[in-house]
Amino acid sequence: MPTSKTRRIALCATVLALGIGAPDLSFAGSDTAKRAERTVFTPGEIATARPAALKGPLRIAGDDPQAFQALIDQASAAADPWLVLSGGGENGAFAAGLLSGWSASGRRPAFGVITGVSTGALIAPFAFIGDAGDAALREAYTTVSAADVFEFGGSNEALTDTWPLKRRIEKAVTPRLLKAIAAEHAKGRRLLVATTELDTERPVLWDMGAIATVGDDKALNLFRAIVLASSAVPGVFPPVSIDSATANSKMIQEMHVDGGTTAPFFLAPKPALIAALTGSGGVKIPARTVYLVVNNKLAPYFQMATHTTLSVLGRAMSAAIKAQTRDALALADAFARRESLDLKVAEIDDRFTETSPAPFDQRYMKALFAHAETLGRAGTAFEGSEAMAGAPSNLPTGALGAVHAKAPHPAEMPRLDASRPEASQALATR
Numbered sequence: 001m002p003t004s005k006t007r008r009i010a011l012c013a014t015v016l017a018l019g020i021g022a023p024d025l026s027f028a029g030s031d032t033a034k035r036a037e038r039t040v041f042t043p044g045e046i047a048t049a050r051p052a053a054l055k056g057p058l059r060i061a062g063d064d065p066q067a068f069q070a071l072i073d074q075a076s077a078a079a080d081p082w083l084v085l086s087g088g089g090e091n092g093a094f095a096a097g098l099l100s101g102w103s104a105s106g107r108r109p110a111f112g113v114i115t116g117v118s119t120g121a122l123i124a125p126f127a128f129i130g131d132a133g134d135a136a137l138r139e140a141y142t143t144v145s146a147a148d149v150f151e152f153g154g155s156n157e158a159l160t161d162t163w164p165l166k167r168r169i170e171k172a173v174t175p176r177l178l179k180a181i182a183a184e185h186a187k188g189r190r191l192l193v194a195t196t197e198l199d200t201e202r203p204v205l206w207d208m209g210a211i212a213t214v215g216d217d218k219a220l221n222l223f224r225a226i227v228l229a230s231s232a233v234p235g236v237f238p239p240v241s242i243d244s245a246t247a248n249s250k251m252i253q254e255m256h257v258d259g260g261t262t263a264p265f266f267l268a269p270k271p272a273l274i275a276a277l278t279g280s281g282g283v284k285i286p287a288r289t290v291y292l293v294v295n296n297k298l299a300p301y302f303q304m305a306t307h308t309t310l311s312v313l314g315r316a317m318s319a320a321i322k323a324q325t326r327d328a329l330a331l332a333d334a335f336a337r338r339e340s341l342d343l344k345v346a347e348i349d350d351r352f353t354e355t356s357p358a359p360f361d362q363r364y365m366k367a368l369f370a371h372a373e374t375l376g377r378a379g380t381a382f383e384g385s386e387a388m389a390g391a392p393s394n395l396p397t398g399a400l401g402a403v404h405a406k407a408p409h410p411a412e413m414p415r416l417d418a419s420r421p422e423a424s425q426a427l428a429t430r
Contacts, residue, residue, distance in 0.1 A: 041252045046199060048247035049254065053218050058210050062194050062203030062262070065272040069283045071207065072113070076188030079286040080112030083127060086265035086325070087118025087231070087258070088295025090360045094348050095123050095293045096137035097369035101376020103131035108376075112287060113190045115266045117259040119295060121193040121230035125173065125208065128191045129180045136172060142369050144168075146360045158238040165228070173224050178212040185209025194259035194266045195229040198239060203262040229256035264325045265292065267332050276335040285339060291382065292332065294347040298322050344382040346375070 041049075051058060060067035072078050085095050102108040108131070116124030122140070126133025148164055181191060191208040206226050211219050222242070229240035239255040246252060263270065267290065272282035300322065305311045329345065336343035352371045356364035375381035 038253045039251065041246065041250065043200070045246040045248070045250060046252065046254065049244035049252060051222055052243040052245045052251065054211070054214055054222065056210060056214070057207070059204055059206045062205040062266065063269045063271060065269045065283050068205070068269050068272070071190070072283070072285065075113065075190045077112035078188070078190065081109040081289040081291060082113045082115070082285070082287045083111040084265050084267050084290060084292040085114070085116040085120030085123050085127070086292070086294045086296065087120055087260035089119055090356065090365055091295040091348060091368065092119035092123055093141035093365040093368040094295050094372045095120065096141040097372030098293060098346060098376040098381050099123075099127055100134045100138060101373035103134055105377050105379060107379060111189070113192065115192045115194070116230065117194045117263065117265050118231045120265065121227050121259060124191060124193060125177065125181060125227070128184055128189070129177070132180070138369070140172065142362065142366045144360055145362055146358065149360055155238065159236050162237050169224050169227070173220070173227065175215070175220060178215060178220060178223060181209055181212040182215060185213055192266065193226055193230050194263065195226060195256040196259055196261040198255040198257060203259065204256065205266065226256070230259040232257045234258060234261060264328050265294070267292070268335065270331070273331040273335045276331070276338040279338070282335070285341060287341070289342045289344065290336065292343060292345045294325065294329070294345060296321070296325060297348045298325055299350070346381040
């Protein structure tokens with residue numbers, strides 16, 4: 001009979017297996033159970049707060065079109081192509097491989113703006129420095145395992161403890177990296193990462209180049225913390241506390257989690273995207289081409305559910321994540337059409353048929369990296385999106401009981417055995 005501990009472990013493994021933004025290389029402030037109680041603050045106070053001990057405009061509300069427009073208007077290179085990187089956990093190997101192949105082809109653009117959410121937030125800093133960051137991404141997405149990311153246990157805040165990630169991020173995000181990012185920022189380029197602030201339930205967009213330009217130890221720690229926060233799946237990975245000072249000098253602790261909580265990727269504030277549907281205004285992006293990399297499979301995938309909590313939760317979350325991403329793509333497409341943007345979308349489509357038997361499985365991640373690298377070299381990664389083409393399903397319309405020819409039979413699908421402590425075998429819902 002499964003114990004409560006093994007059920008908890010299996011539940012966490014299920015969520016991780018969905019690829020909804022679990023971090024692959026992140027900074028974690030462990031010892032979450034030892035954190036002091038938070039100072040009480042008001043909505044008005046947090047609205048004026050800024051990261052403690054750092055000066056200058058370092059962030060904006062991610063749902064504020066006017067603030068976003070002002071930020072972009074100050075970026076002299078914003079007319080160059082943009083790169084938008086989505087969440088997707090271990091599936092970040094797709095974007096990492098694509099960038100590597102793109103560099104090898106000699107056709108990789110110099111991006112004026114790069115945005116990242118969740119696993120995309122980890123990729124974005126290395127993408128920002130061009131092909132000099134390719135080797136770090138290859139290592140990050142082809143050599144890590146679950147043990148390099150988390151350990152089961154956690155605290156009252158989350159199911160896991162991410163202490164192993166602190167060691168990795170200290171090697172990956174260094175003063176040298178921040179110096180390189182600051183140099184690109186000075187050229188008018190922008191590196192933007194989104195998190196979700198729990199108290200306000202609002203997205204926050206961080207100007208990572210501005211933080212890198214500060215360049216001291218506090219800026220380095222904040223940079224690392226933001227990368228972690230953008231990929232901290234609520235309830236599975238602990239939230240990241242960021243010390244801030246309000247306008248009246250009151251010290252408070254903000255709590256930031258996965259940027260994918262509020263949007264699977266960031267092109268522009270959601271009110272601006274919605275405005276494109278009504279013609280009521282929005283924002284103006286000076287670039288003519290936007291490359292959007294979706295680190296996920298978006299087609300509904302047949303697998304018979306069982307009468308268990310894990311199966312129901314896994315299938316429901318998979319459906320919700322895919323639906324959220326398809327809706328976000330529809331908004332982005334409408335915005336691009338209104339603004340005459342050439343929106344190019346790459347996703348993990350039917351050309352890749354591997355499945356992952358466990359979270360952060362090296363064999364799977366290496367295969368995905370190699371697949372995307374081949375597409376990047378050949379220039380075929382952005383050739384048609386299943387979701388954008390209006391054919392997202394691998395089930396025949398009107399025949400929900402029929403299995404697509406490419407979908408494995410349910411008996412062939414790996415199952416999550418909640419009675420085993422090593423239950424990071426996975427509910428395969430990709």
